[in-house]
Amino acid sequence: MAAAGSIEDFASVRAQLECACRHLTLASPVALDQASEVLNSAARQMAELQSRLPEQAGNPAALEEAWRVRRAFLRTRTLLYSAAAFHGNWTRVRGAISGGYTRTGEPGPVLYASRLCLQA
Amino acid sequence: MANLLASLISSADTLQAYGSVLETAQNNVSNASTPGYAKQRTSLYALPFDPEGGATGGVRAGDLQSSRNEYAEQAVRQQNTGMGYEQQMVDSLTPLQSQFDVSGNQGIPAALNNLFESFSAWATTPNNDASRQTVLDRAGQVASAFQQTANAIGVQATNAEQQIRQTVDQVNQLTSQLANYNQIALQGNKDDAGLSAQVHATLEQLSQYVDITTSFQDDGSVSVLMNGETPLVIEDKQYRISAGLYQPQDPPPTYPNSPASMQVLSSDGSDITAKTTGGQLGALLEVRNQSLASLIGDAYQPGDLNTMAEQFADRVNQVLTAGNISDGPPPVSGVPLFTYDTTNDTAVAQSLSVDPSVTTDQLATIDPGPPYVSNGVPLGLSQLATPVQDADKINGVSYNQYYGQMAGRVGSQLDDATNRQQVQQSLLAQAKELRDQYSGVSLDEEATILIQFQRAYQANSRFITVLDQLTQSTIDILQP
Numbered sequence: 001m002a003a004a005g006s007i008e009d010f011a012s013v014r015a016q017l018e019c020a021c022r023h024l025t026l027a028s029p030v031a032l033d034q035a036s037e038v039l040n041s042a043a044r045q046m047a048e049l050q051s052r053l054p055e056q057a058g059n060p061a062a063l064e065e066a067w068r069v070r071r072a073f074l075r076t077r078t079l080l081y082s083a084a085a086f087h088g089n090w091t092r093v094r095g096a097i098s099g100g101y102t103r104t105g106e107p108g109p110v111l112y113a114s115r116l117c118l119q120a
Numbered sequence: 121m122a123n124l125l126a127s128l129i130s131s132a133d134t135l136q137a138y139g140s141v142l143e144t145a146q147n148n149v150s151n152a153s154t155p156g157y158a159k160q161r162t163s164l165y166a167l168p169f170d171p172e173g174g175a176t177g178g179v180r181a182g183d184l185q186s187s188r189n190e191y192a193e194q195a196v197r198q199q200n201t202g203m204g205y206e207q208q209m210v211d212s213l214t215p216l217q218s219q220f221d222v223s224g225n226q227g228i229p230a231a232l233n234n235l236f237e238s239f240s241a242w243a244t245t246p247n248n249d250a251s252r253q254t255v256l257d258r259a260g261q262v263a264s265a266f267q268q269t270a271n272a273i274g275v276q277a278t279n280a281e282q283q284i285r286q287t288v289d290q291v292n293q294l295t296s297q298l299a300n301y302n303q304i305a306l307q308g309n310k311d312d313a314g315l316s317a318q319v320h321a322t323l324e325q326l327s328q329y330v331d332i333t334t335s336f337q338d339d340g341s342v343s344v345l346m347n348g349e350t351p352l353v354i355e356d357k358q359y360r361i362s363a364g365l366y367q368p369q370d371p372p373p374t375y376p377n378s379p380a381s382m383q384v385l386s387s388d389g390s391d392i393t394a395k396t397t398g399g400q401l402g403a404l405l406e407v408r409n410q411s412l413a414s415l416i417g418d419a420y421q422p423g424d425l426n427t428m429a430e431q432f433a434d435r436v437n438q439v440l441t442a443g444n445i446s447d448g449p450p451p452v453s454g455v456p457l458f459t460y461d462t463t464n465d466t467a468v469a470q471s472l473s474v475d476p477s478v479t480t481d482q483l484a485t486i487d488p489g490p491p492y493v494s495n496g497v498p499l500g501l502s503q504l505a506t507p508v509q510d511a512d513k514i515n516g517v518s519y520n521q522y523y524g525q526m527a528g529r530v531g532s533q534l535d536d537a538t539n540r541q542q543v544q545q546s547l548l549a550q551a552k553e554l555r556d557q558y559s560g561v562s563l564d565e566e567a568t569i570l571i572q573f574q575r576a577y578q579a580n581s582r583f584i585t586v587l588d589q590l591t592q593s594t595i596d597i598l599q600p
Contacts, residue, residue, distance in 0.1 A: 025553065040583055057597055067595065086554050
């Protein structure tokens with residue numbers, strides 16, 4: 001019974017990670033906020049599960065489900081890093097376009113305010 | 121009266137300006153489904169308003185501006201290249217995996233098990249002609265199974281070669297189109313939204329085949345490089361790539377009669393095979409020159425299937441020829457059962473057969489020892505199923521296990537590719553979403569997005585760190 005319970009918990013965590021993946025795929029600020037709520041919940045559930053794990057050691061069904069959770073997590077992480085890389089690199093590109101390069105060769109900082117619009 | 125006229129002129133200018141905006145909007149709606157089209161917008165400029173000075177105010181339409189963000193476009197193309205690679209790996213490895221049955225019910229493992237059973241039955245009734253005939257029949261089935269698998273993999277290698285040539289043709293066709301578009305742009309049409317849509321749709325298509333980097337020039341043309349360094353298109357010139365079979369010579373080949381490898385050449389004849397690792401072409405080259413070659417051989421390796429066929433045939437022949445058909449005097453030695461092309465180590469599996477001249481009474485039964493064992497040869501052969509001594513093993517494992525490792529490698533390659541393909545699908549969808557988000561966004565809106573994202577990213581990455589530790593420690597605890 002305990003094994004079934006753990007497997008259901010793993011499945012629930014995995015479902016949450018897959019939900020986070022969908023939000024991260026959308027990648028809008030709102031979707032990212034939603035992803036962080038889901039990830040928070042998944043992390044809590046996973047932490048609660050830890051105390052019950054030793055009794056499941058060596059259970060192949062539990063291990064298989066744990067691997068599924070791990071794969072779903074890796075997918076989630078890849079999507080988050082990819083979105084982060086997109087925005088991070090764009091910030092650098094924009095910095096270089098608008099502010100040139102610093103003395104150390106880094107792109108200049110992006111200035112969000114006090115822009116001047118020149119018109120001929 | 122003068123003021124009234126000025127007002128009328130101002131109103132007319134304003135109507136004209138809004139007319140331009142409406143035309144642009146209408147054009148955007150009409151092209152909503154046009155591949156590669158990015159929305160355009162007309163900027164409106166406020167005119168000075170000073171009635172006493174004669175400035176009547178109002179608005180005037182400015183230039184058309186494209187909402188395309190080249191950075192976001194490049195990100196989509198990059199993920200498209202990844203998708204092309206993973207999809208092709210799955211497509212190519214799926215039929216390969218079907219050649220490797222791990223259930224033991226068909227193909228090489230089934231034929232081997234049947235032969236091992238026939239050795240055991242022969243050991244029980246060593247002088248029974250039917251048992252000996254079964255051994256000959258089953259040995260023939262083993263040879264056929266090796267031949268069929270080698271031929272099927274050979275067909276896949278040929279298919280991969282054909283696909284590589286077709287993919288190269290597709291690349292050349294698309295780069296030719298891009299060179300034509302560049303020519304149109306260079307003739308003074310660089311701001312044509314339709315042309316830009318065609319260029320971007322073509323680039324997106326091209327990116328699924330090969331890894332490309334693009335740079336848009338001030339003259340409106342686009343330069344396209346493959347693998348970051350090989351020119352494909354510069355201004356209105358196309359640089360064609362080509363593909364063909366080749367036998368590497370440096371270092372000199374260990375197996376000169378092996379199946380040739382596939383090579384991709386740039387327009388100046390340089391070998392760019394090793395650098396071509398992205399897109400469908402990268403995957404096809406990897407499958408053809410790495411995955412398939414590891415099974416059926418190339419200039420520097422015999423291929424696992426050939427190694428297995430050769431070692432198995434040699435071991436069976438060795439046991440049979442070490443035995444005696446009769447005690448004599450003089451004792452009559454056994455004859456080898458399997459034959460294969462000994463001149464080419466990379467063609468053993470496909471040439472493996474049972475010597476048709478061998479008859480049932482030529483199968484040696486007696487192990488002269490010491491100790492002398494009347495049914496020692498079939499007993500020794502049946503040991504091949506669960507080998508104890510090193511001579512009965514291949515690379516330290518049984519023949520079935522060796523085959524299992526080969527099949528497992530193909531299966532795990534496919535499994536990895538399938539997982540990566542699923543992730544890549546999400547990454548491509550994400551890149552397209554991000555492109556849409558940045559399309560038509562003003563700098564101020566964009567700044568808001570970046571700030572919001574930064575905050576959300578920090579929140580998410582905290583949970584990611586925690587989940588990384590928790591999911592890994594879970595596996596560590598559960599693993600036996």
